[in-house]
Amino acid sequence: MDNSNIIRDEVLEQYLALEEKIKKYNPSVNVERLRYAYEFARESHGDQKRKDGSLFVTHPIATADIVADMELDEDSVIACLLHDVVEDTPVTAEEIAKRFGKDVALLVEGVTKLTRVVYTSKEEEQVENLRKMLMAMAKDIRVIIIKVSDRLHNMRTMNYQSAEKQRKKALETMEIYAPIAHRLGMQRVKWELEDLSLIYLDPIGYQEITCQLDNRRKTLETFMNDISNTITERMSSVGVECKVFSRLKHIYSIYRKMYSQNKEFNEVLDLCAFRIIVGNVSDCYNALGQIHDLYNPMPGRFKDYISTPKPNMYQSLHTTVIGDEGMPFEVQIRTWEMHRTAEYGVAAHWKYKQGIGSKTGNDEEKFAWIRSLLETQQASDAADFVHGLKTDMFADEVFVFTPQGEVINLPAGATPIDFAYSIHTAVGNLMTGARVNGRIATFDHILENGDIVEIMTSPSANGPSRDWMQIAKSSQAKGKIKQWFKKEKREENIVHGKAAFEAEMKRNNLSLNDLSGPDAILACLKKLSFSNFDDMYAAIGYGGLTSVRAVNRFREDIVVAKRQKRLEEKAAEATKESQQQPVRAEKRQHSVRGVVVGDLDNCLIKFARCCTPVPGDKIVGFITKGYGVSVHRAECQNRLNSGSRDNEDERWIDVSWGDIGSETYNTALTISARDRRNFVLDIATVLATAKVKITSLSAREVEGGQAVAFVSMDVHTRAELQAAIHRLSVIKGVTEVKRPGV
Numbered sequence: 001m002d003n004s005n006i007i008r009d010e011v012l013e014q015y016l017a018l019e020e021k022i023k024k025y026n027p028s029v030n031v032e033r034l035r036y037a038y039e040f041a042r043e044s045h046g047d048q049k050r051k052d053g054s055l056f057v058t059h060p061i062a063t064a065d066i067v068a069d070m071e072l073d074e075d076s077v078i079a080c081l082l083h084d085v086v087e088d089t090p091v092t093a094e095e096i097a098k099r100f101g102k103d104v105a106l107l108v109e110g111v112t113k114l115t116r117v118v119y120t121s122k123e124e125e126q127v128e129n130l131r132k133m134l135m136a137m138a139k140d141i142r143v144i145i146i147k148v149s150d151r152l153h154n155m156r157t158m159n160y161q162s163a164e165k166q167r168k169k170a171l172e173t174m175e176i177y178a179p180i181a182h183r184l185g186m187q188r189v190k191w192e193l194e195d196l197s198l199i200y201l202d203p204i205g206y207q208e209i210t211c212q213l214d215n216r217r218k219t220l221e222t223f224m225n226d227i228s229n230t231i232t233e234r235m236s237s238v239g240v241e242c243k244v245f246s247r248l249k250h251i252y253s254i255y256r257k258m259y260s261q262n263k264e265f266n267e268v269l270d271l272c273a274f275r276i277i278v279g280n281v282s283d284c285y286n287a288l289g290q291i292h293d294l295y296n297p298m299p300g301r302f303k304d305y306i307s308t309p310k311p312n313m314y315q316s317l318h319t320t321v322i323g324d325e326g327m328p329f330e331v332q333i334r335t336w337e338m339h340r341t342a343e344y345g346v347a348a349h350w351k352y353k354q355g356i357g358s359k360t361g362n363d364e365e366k367f368a369w370i371r372s373l374l375e376t377q378q379a380s381d382a383a384d385f386v387h388g389l390k391t392d393m394f395a396d397e398v399f400v401f402t403p404q405g406e407v408i409n410l411p412a413g414a415t416p417i418d419f420a421y422s423i424h425t426a427v428g429n430l431m432t433g434a435r436v437n438g439r440i441a442t443f444d445h446i447l448e449n450g451d452i453v454e455i456m457t458s459p460s461a462n463g464p465s466r467d468w469m470q471i472a473k474s475s476q477a478k479g480k481i482k483q484w485f486k487k488e489k490r491e492e493n494i495v496h497g498k499a500a501f502e503a504e505m506k507r508n509n510l511s512l513n514d515l516s517g518p519d520a521i522l523a524c525l526k527k528l529s530f531s532n533f534d535d536m537y538a539a540i541g542y543g544g545l546t547s548v549r550a551v552n553r554f555r556e557d558i559v560v561a562k563r564q565k566r567l568e569e570k571a572a573e574a575t576k577e578s579q580q581q582p583v584r585a586e587k588r589q590h591s592v593r594g595v596v597v598g599d600l601d602n603c604l605i606k607f608a609r610c611c612t613p614v615p616g617d618k619i620v621g622f623i624t625k626g627y628g629v630s631v632h633r634a635e636c637q638n639r640l641n642s643g644s645r646d647n648e649d650e651r652w653i654d655v656s657w658g659d660i661g662s663e664t665y666n667t668a669l670t671i672s673a674r675d676r677r678n679f680v681l682d683i684a685t686v687l688a689t690a691k692v693k694i695t696s697l698s699a700r701e702v703e704g705g706q707a708v709a710f711v712s713m714d715v716h717t718r719a720e721l722q723a724a725i726h727r728l729s730v731i732k733g734v735t736e737v738k739r740p741g742v
């Protein structure tokens with residue numbers, strides 16, 4: 001027979017198996033498009049080889065196979081087939097877009113971007129940043145799913161790589177990819193990644209466990225079979241339809257138990273796990289009851305993740321019971337749907353299926369779940385939502401690299417300035433320029449996820465400029481810039497600060513002269529925690545204190561000082577007066593309502609309504625019949641007219657203003673104006689602005705298109721009244737403001 005006829009095309013067979021798998025879960029898949037992708041990948045990779053000697057294209061096909069196990073959509077599978085084309089061949093993303101559409105190209109580009117990320121050994125904090133960065137860079141969750149599948153296949157075929165590469169990739173997988181798989185709820189992938197990593201990270205530990213398991217395999221298998229049978233029988237006898245699976249725990253979970261709890265292999269008792277899959281939620285609880293009836297539950301080990309799902313969407317009932325031989329084992333009970341989610345997590349929601357968008361309330365809940373998991377925004381319908389699901393869970397952070405591959409976590413919107421200061425204060429202060437992804441960038445360039453940032457420094461750099469404070473996004477950078485100005489530019493700061501402070505004082509109409517001397521000024525500075533003006537000016541200059549805050553502080557003391565000064569002046573005046581009339585001084589203190597009546601003490605006082613005197617007016621008193629002394633203004637018409645009447649002259653006596661205190665005096669005004677709208681309102685407004693209390697206000701029209709308003713009000717002094725009169729007289733249309741009685 002001709003040999004060439006029986007050379008099997010193993011690659012084609014591998015592809016055809018994949019095609020069959022996809023057709024099973026997605027009967028309407030575009031087979032031509034799929035096959036075209038395969039052919040394009042095969043052609044592009046040409047005769048590139050993998051380390052084991054097989055054609056490189058077997059890798060993307062195998063990766064697509066993993067993704068097909070999760071029943072992902074057509075675009076994802078195609079992107080999988082093409083995922084290394086852009087990285088490893090001359091084919092560009094544009095070409096992929098032309099041949100397979102924009103969606104596929106975006107997925108491939110996303111994976112390529114992640115592939116280009118270079119890792120170095122990291123501390124724990126760095127590792128968390130890396131995980132976040134990968135998720136943030138991916139933008140579309142499917143990119144992460146493809147990348148994780150890619151890693152899974154690489155780990156499966158890692159044995160041909162060098163020992164060093166094996167360890168490096170295994171560590172990366174254990175620290176980055178397994179946790180990402182876990183976060184996305186892809187339990188099965190996570191387990192496999194962990195076990196594969198362990199082979200290279202601790203080969204002896206791995207060997208030990210597999211050997212022990214092999215030694216006991218027979219016993220364990222018998223045990224698992226017996227238990228499975230018992231459970232299956234019991235369930236069918238009570239009419240709960242179910243399928244029972246048993247398995248040995250995965251190796252890394254046994255490994256972790258041995259090392260974290262410091263146990264020997266023999267001491268790790270629960271090596272087996274059972275899973276009961278039932279048709280609906282109520283059967284889950286039925287089954288649980290039956291299990292607890294068959295075996296003794298271990299206290300404290302029952303967990304209900306059905307009513308309270310885990311953040312990664314996982315749902316199940318967990319219990320640990322003790323078998324007949326005293327061997328504990330775990331039982332997980334869940335529905336088929338929960339099972340799929342448990343195995344494939346987020347990926348379970350991309351599975352191709354016509355019914356995926358069936359808008360039952362349950363579906364809504366299911367998607368609300370992912371929504372909360374990924375903190376993504378709402379979408380109009382479920383299918384749309386799934387499609388557009390973005391990994392914007394770290395929207396307020398950005399992750400960038402140093403040229404050495406260290407990940408730096410900065411707030412979103414950060415610039416090279418933030419980056420420089422996060423490396424080291426000196427790097428920031430000596431920065432002269434920056435390169436982002438090899439290109440010169442401006443200082444206000446907004447950094448993006450995955451950017452490689454390089455800072456150029458010079459020992460003779462001038463230091464930060466004041467506008468950096470506005471450009472920097474992180475408080476760390478801002479703080480350090482401030483600090484620099486504080487230290488390095490004291491003289492300059494003092495000049496800047498002094499100018500700002502003085503301008504602000506002037507703006508507020510304040511003067512330091514109003515303070516009562518150097519001590520008062522010093523006290524003011526102390527309250528601001530400074531011992532001299534230069535320190536305060538310097539602080540204002542570098543931005544540690546605003547000029548507004550400083551001036552406010554001074555204002556408080558200036559206001560107090562001014563009030564004090566006024567009181568002292570008044571006191572001084574009073575003293576002067578009392579010195580001029582020393583004999584009567586004592587008596588004069590006896591005033592009633594601020595009025596001192598000749599030699600009389602404590603006589604009844606009333607203020608005449610005709611002329612309503614207020615302190616500061618010249619006044620006279622009139623001794624009434626049985627009603628004490630009535631106080632009039634000296635120029636009161638009534639008083640002037642009374643002179644002609646008999647016996648009245650001697651009833652007028654001298655009175656004067658005494659200590660008036662804070663009392664108010666009711667007085668009145670007559671305001672004439674051209675009649676117009678809002679006249680009364682204007683009066684009220686003017687008096688209110690002058691803080692004069694109105695007790696009554698009325699107005700009426702008089703002949704000649706004029707209006708007259710009568711207002712009575714409470715004032716403290718004549719000066720206050722005169723100020724009010726002045727304000728009223730400039731109201732539009734006012735012709736006269738008059739006090740009554742004269």
Ligand code: MN
Nearest residue numbers: 059083084150
């Ligand atoms: Mn790959």
